[in-house]
Amino acid sequence: MEAIIKVEGVKKAYKKRKSKEVIQAINDVSFDVKRGEILGLLGPNGAGKTTTIKMICGLLTPDEGSITINGNDMKTQRLKALKHISAVLEGNRNLYWRLTVKENLEYFAGNRGVSRKDAAFLIQDLLHKFNLKHKENELVNRLSRGMQQKLAIAIAMSAETDVILLDEPTLGLDVETSYEVRSILQSIVKEYNRTIIISSHDMDVIQDICERTVIINNGNIVINDSVKNLLKLFEVRSYSITLGGFLSNHQLSLISHKFPHHTYKKETFQSILEIDLAKSEEIYQIIDILKMDETPVEAIDRRNVNFEQIFMKIIKGEKSNAFAQSS
Template identity: 55%
Template sequence: MEYVIDIQNLKKSYKKRKSNELIEAVKGISLQVKKGEVVGLLGPNGAGKTTTIKMMCGLLLPNEGTVTINGIDMIKHRLKALRHISTVLEGNRNLYWRLTVRENMEYFSGNRGLSKKEISARIDELLERLNLTEKANEMVNSLSRGMQQKLSIAVAILANTEIIFLDEPTLGLDVEISYEIRKLLKEIAQEYNKTILLSSHDMPVVQEICERVVIINEGRIVTDDSVSNLLSLFDTKAYSFTVGSTLSLKDRETIEQQFIVQTEMNESGQSIVTVTIQHSDDFYKVIEIFKERNIVIEKVDRSIIDFEQVFMKIVKGETGHEVAVSV
């Protein structure tokens, strides 16, 4: 099978400032992405995500390994490979601040060989879609960070490349703008069949948009699997029982013989007993234990795991889940 992104044994080291000590940022990463896939690239700060993306975009040369974009070797034929990708990098100026919104869209499209006539209608459509029509003739340096980020993504879409790299597209944005960008990215993935590689700490973005997740930690891939598989890996259910009085040590020990239990006190002096279960039938076993111990249940709440919890468990090594490569 031919992949639109194929990186093999990618390694990158830096010399530490004011010393000759080498810092290994990326320690042999291999990754393959098919056409139309939307892949989340995750990891804690310093894990090597941005360094990996920069090598994939030809902005950094690896010490070892290969990067192939649409069958083209990025290291040997960089300019040819770059024709197939668009990139929005976090913390970088992806736009010219002394040009207007429309001028930026026209300028970067022109760099791709597209004329104003060819893209005029497309620009109008994107401006309206991103709620930027009223800002079309404003200088970019006067826009909010959220509007600048939306414009950066619009410029990437206008390039009409098969592959889009996005590094932290919602970082530092307010809830409303973050939602707009999530909605836009989801539409791009569904409507245009683009291959998207998304690096983000924003777990709702990953859970809503990505089909597959690659988690990097300490310069290596620790997990490569579908979002649904990773969520099912931790498909435990937790129920919080608010009981009428303080839970005794003996009561707690009885429950702990069968289940994982956490207890805390609320402001009213009642015990909140959180019980983690693996199977739906276990819920009734917990109820039976409470009944046998004459513990009065005042309230029951359900807690469902989300992708942020999954991510933290994997990074902390709280699972024996081995790397599963999706192909």
């Protein structure tokens, strides 16, 4: 599949205020975004994610490396590159609050060079697509948070760019509206062949609609893989073992020594051992430890790992071990 965005060897450093100390925010980051995909761009606070987003949008210039959008270099062909991308930043800063829904769409479509005739047809299509038709004459400052967010995405669509970058598109939305926005984003890719980059702390959104994720930590890319592969990789080695009794101190010592990634919870008449294994066959070592004191086993279940748990594992550095064991 053709890459519409290429980030190659990008570096960005800042000088601390009132200090000569230089902070390396981004260090030799490279990744592609393929045409027609939904990519999750993730990272903890201070990891370099926001800096990367700003460079892709043209708000910051890399110290080294290059960013190209649809073949246009962001440094040497900035205006041509920007014609292919629109962004919705967190906080709805691309809305005029004293204009109506329709007036906002008309203004921004015209601002991006869409003719009045084409804009009229496009706006009606977007009003229906985003379920905003009944609110077209409503002032933006009277809309709910969910309606404002849908309008912000519709405005990004009105620019008819190849790429849409969304920063926290579901932040502060109720569950129903969050699912509606997810459905809209998936339909945008299918019906309009657009490419979407999502930056979000809502891991359910990433798991539900993103095909692939790039995770940045400490200024470096620590993962670039499909969500499906990551879920599969971590899920096969996570188990929950329900015991009909309690582990002895000796058993707990052996488990802690051999399997550092585990939790143990005591309940009234039973206990639960949740454990991550480097290899699936290590489950037999756990069984041997349980047999030592004839600890009764009530159930062994594979744990359902969600993407938020995977994200935290990767950030804590467990990704490299998991990949090494899987190869």
